[in-house]
Amino acid sequence: MKFSYMLHNKDGRGRRVPRGQAWQWIHDLEDIAHLGPILEWIVARVAVDRLSLMNVYLDHVEITAPQNSQITFACKSQIVYSRITRPDRVIVMNVDSAVQTVHH
Numbered sequence: 001m002k003f004s005y006m007l008h009n010k011d012g013r014g015r016r017v018p019r020g021q022a023w024q025w026i027h028d029l030e031d032i033a034h035l036g037p038i039l040e041w042i043v044a045r046v047a048v049d050r051l052s053l054m055n056v057y058l059d060h061v062e063i064t065a066p067q068n069s070q071i072t073f074a075c076k077s078q079i080v081y082s083r084i085t086r087p088d089r090v091i092v093m094n095v096d097s098a099v100q101t102v103h104h
Helices: 032-048
Strands: 002-008 022-028 052-058 089-093
Touching (some): 002 032, 032 052
Parallel strands (some): 022 089
Antiparallel strands (some): 002 022
């Protein structure tokens, strides 16, 4: 499943995304369980770097759509959807099935 979102630095306060730019992340997830850590990372970035969260889609459906109501995270209510804002950078995070998880 595809999960995508943009972080927009409108006012230039954060360091992760340059001032005035919007960066888009696209994740290729094996299942919904992998979404939790990504959402936690997004919440931290929005808070710490003072970024705006935009255009959050799960399999091309807005994450705020009724069918995704079971997915909750701290900044879900702050999401802005824009057809005008285009990403200055796109970061594709593909799952590499050859990578093995080490269990301790």
